[in-house]
Amino acid sequence: MAQTKKNQSKQRTLTREQQAARVRAAEAREHQARLKAEARERTKKIFTVIVCVILVLALGIPTVALTMFSI
Numbered sequence: 001m002a003q004t005k006k007n008q009s010k011q012r013t014l015t016r017e018q019q020a021a022r023v024r025a026a027e028a029r030e031h032q033a034r035l036k037a038e039a040r041e042r043t044k045k046i047f048t049v050i051v052c053v054i055l056v057l058a059l060g061i062p063t064v065a066l067t068m069f070s071i
Contacts (some may be wrong), residue, residue, distance in 0.1 A: 014022070
């Protein structure tokens with residue numbers, strides 16, 4: 001039983017290279033998540049601007065047309 005616990009503790013300890021690899025992988029995942037969030041925010045802003053332009057045109061063109069035809 002004692003040898004089994006020793007083997008398990010040896011398996012759980014990581015070398016410096018393994019720890020560094022895990023840290024690099026975590027940083028890479030964090031970086032990717034940040035990039036994805038920034039892209040999502042940028043897409044949301046672009047969508048909002050497009051919707052606003054469409055609304056302005058949808059409300060502005062008929063108003064201008066009615067003004068021109070009433071003269």
